[in-house]
Amino acid sequence: MNDLLAILPELAVTLxxxxVLVVDLAVKGPGRLRALSLxxxxxxxxxxxxxxxxxxxTPYTAFNGFVVVDEFTQFFxxxxxxxxxxxxLAAEEYSARRQLPYAELIATLLFSTLGAMTIALSGDLITLFVGLELMTIPVYVLAGMQRRNPFSNEAALKYFLLGAFSTAxxxxxxxxxxxxxxxxxLRGIAAGLASTGLTxxxxxxLALVTVGLSFKAAVVPFHQWTPDAYDGAPTPVTAFMxxxxxxxxxxxxxxxVGVALQPLQIDWTVAFAVLAALTMTLGNVVALAQPSVKRMLAYSSIAHTGYIAAGVAAAQAGPQAWxxxxxxxxxYGLMNIGAFAALMVLDTEGTRGAALDDLRGLARRAPWPALAFTVLLISLTGLPPTVGFWAKVFVFLPALDAGLGWLAVIMALNAALAAYYYLRVVVYMYMLDPEGAVPDLAPARLVGAAVGLTAIASIVLGIWTDPLYSWAVSAAAPILR
Amino acid sequence: MLSVPLGWFIAVSSALFFIGAAGVLVRRNAVVILMCVELMLNAANLALVAFSRRLSDATPRGSVFVIFTFVIAAAEVAVGLAIVLAAYRNQPTVEVDEIHELKG
Known part of the structure; x- marks a missing residue:
């Protein structure tokens, strides 16, 4: 019974x-989509x-050590x-417009969420692996949800083939x-490695595990699937994935790294720092040249992976690095999902993603979404007073403390690169006039709400940073023992 | 009972893994790539079972792991073939080099 209490949130998501699937069968008529969302x-x-x-x-285990519940679990x-x-919130209107099977989309998305939550609570390789697959397999389905759209097919196929390869x-x-x-x-592996040492x-x-997880996180040089998968998938799916x-x-x-491999005391610093530097630089440089905003955000998400990896590299600086x-x-989760949701505001039937030119004069056609998108872009750039600024600061300072001055310099240069292509979008929205006839914007109240919520959260967490940061500190504590 | 040494299992498992990995990297037919991935997953399964028999003093977690892997691999193949089929209906090819609507 206590075991079941340990996974209460997961049970709630499963249920x-x-x-959702049952309601889809029971409810007919025009209110169906809204009922499913609710x-x-x-x-x-x-x-x-x-x-x-x-x-x-207080940390405890359940299911014979398969499940670990601690502050780290709660955070994720x-x-x-x-x-x-x-x-x-962002998916309903898009699905109605594109006639996607909404109930299946929502249910698959929830199963994927369940998988991600399972990873966070895993105390065992089996739980970790099951969670990883429960998260990824639904996302393959989600990416290919637009069955008659060749772009969606291709995104799903590429994501699937490389995902399955990395899983193996x-x-x-x-x-x-x-x-x-x-x-x-994981604790048993730590004990075993303490006696075998690094043979x-x-x-x-370790190399196999690192390569496998690097594929999933899209760390350079294992990132090639990312832009195509993100670009071709339906936009609400891209936002989530x-x-x-x-x-x-x-x-x-x-x-x-924190629990199972801890006894090895390997110096990860250089390996992770090089990967981080490559990842952020490649993501940003290629993002510069993208005419499609959706594809640009795909590459910029690779760059953000680099920043997160820089934090992993700085582990020597102590708990504040993690x-x-x-x-x-x-x-990053809040800002990026909001930015992709913002693209859906100007989504109309027949367009695919958003070209930079589609954004011309958006500030006049849709002032509020444009403002929220601007806030999110500023946050993604890493300028104050947004949460993105503090996120960069909190990985930047540990990198300096860990003696990775060169990495800190690369991070700063990359932030400047990123500012160019993020703020260019703002220029298009506010300062350029649309060319020719512009299609009417589809009604987007729920998407608007999603964009608004994330934008407000970016500012609130940027000004009132301490609660989230102290929570992150206490969440990092259990994996640092 | 004739006992096969652990090393032999591991040799077969490594061979399977590398054949599978080479196949994924070399072959361009989506279905064949899928088969090669299955080969790699089975290499891991074989290694897990072999290790589990060797370490049988503790709980046989390796064998338990394999049961989970079976189910996951089956789910993965089902989804994978559905994706290939959906792509084939729009564009009748399973050669991944010919599926390149998205630049990149």
Whole structure:
């Protein structure tokens, strides 16, 4: 019974997904989509309350060590629930317009959220692997949801083939970790590695696991699937898949590095720092040249992965480095899902994503969404007084403390690069006039609400930063012992 | 009972893994790539079962892991084939090089 209480938020999400599918059968008529949204949003709200944010939990395990509930778990649970909430809010109008199977979309999205939450609570390689797959397989389906759209097909196919490949590599690494340490439990692996030390086979296993997780997090050079998958997928799906799986991949990396691999005392600094520098630079440089805003945001999400990886690299600086990673993951999730939702405001039948030119004069056609989008872009750039600024600060300072001055310089240069292409969008929205006839904007109240909420959250968390940051610090504590 | 040494299992499993990985990197047919991924997953399964038998003093978590992997691999194949089929209906090819509407 106590075991079930430990996974109460996960149970709530599972039940919600099931209820959504039943409601889809039971309710007919024009109010169907709204009813489905309300069920999903209410279920996520219940799950959020069950996760009890704000109540510090003493760490405990359940299901024979398969499940670990600590502050780290709570932090990511709440993050994933919030992201799913915004994704559902943003999906309804788009799905109605494109005639996507809405109930299936919502249910699949909830199952993916469940997988991400499972990763956060895993105390065992088995739970971790099941969670990872429960998160990714629904996203393959979501990416291909527009069955008759060749772009959506291609996005799903590319994401699936590389995702399955990386899964296989990761699983082989897990098999070796188990064989070498005699345990699948993360603490057991730590104990096993403490006695074997860093041998050749251990190194091979670590390399396989690192490659597998780097694919999932889209770290350069394992990022090639990202732009096509993000570009071709339906935009509400892109919004979700650009944030939740990435944050979950970093949750998995932190759990593994912090708990299971801790006794090895490997110096990850240089490896992660080089990967981080490559990732952010490549993402930003290629983003500069993109005429499609959707594709630009896809590349810029790679750049943000680089910043998060920089926080992982700075682990030597102490607990605040990983608190920075958690804070960045949270802030990035809010900003990026909001930015993709903003693209849906100007989505009309027949267009695919948004070209930069479609944004001309948006400030006059839709003042409020344009303002919210501007706030989000400023936050993504990393300018005060937004949460994006503090996120950059909280990974920048640990990088300096860890003696990675060169990485800090690259981070600063990259922020300048990013400012160019993010703020160019603002220029198009506010200072350029549309060319020729512009199509009428489709009604977008719910999407507008999603964009507004994330924009307000970016500013509120930017001014009132301390609660989230101290929560990130206490969430990083259990994985640093 | 004739006992096969652990090393042999591991040798077969590594061979399977590398054949699969090479296939994914070399072949351009989506269905064949899917088959190669299955080969890699089965390599991991074989390694897990072999390790689990060797370490049988503790709880056989490796064998438990394999049962989960079966289910996941089956789900993955179902989704993968559905995606290939959906793509084939719009554009009758399964060669990944010919599916390039998105630049990149």
């Amino acid at each position: 919600t997904a099931a209820v 069920v999903a949003l209410a279920g996520l709200l219940v799950a959020g309350i069950a996760a009890r944010p704000g109540v510090i939990v 649970r709440v993050l994933f629930i919030v992201l799913a909430f915004i994704a559902v 590599i990761l699983l082989y690494g897990f098999a070796w970790l188990y064989g070498l340490t005699g345990s699948t439990e 050749g086979p251990v190194l091979v296993a 650009s944030v939740a799986p990435k944050a979950a991949a970093f949750a998995a990396i932190l759990r593994l 608190a920075g990673v958690l804070f960045y993951a949270f802030a």
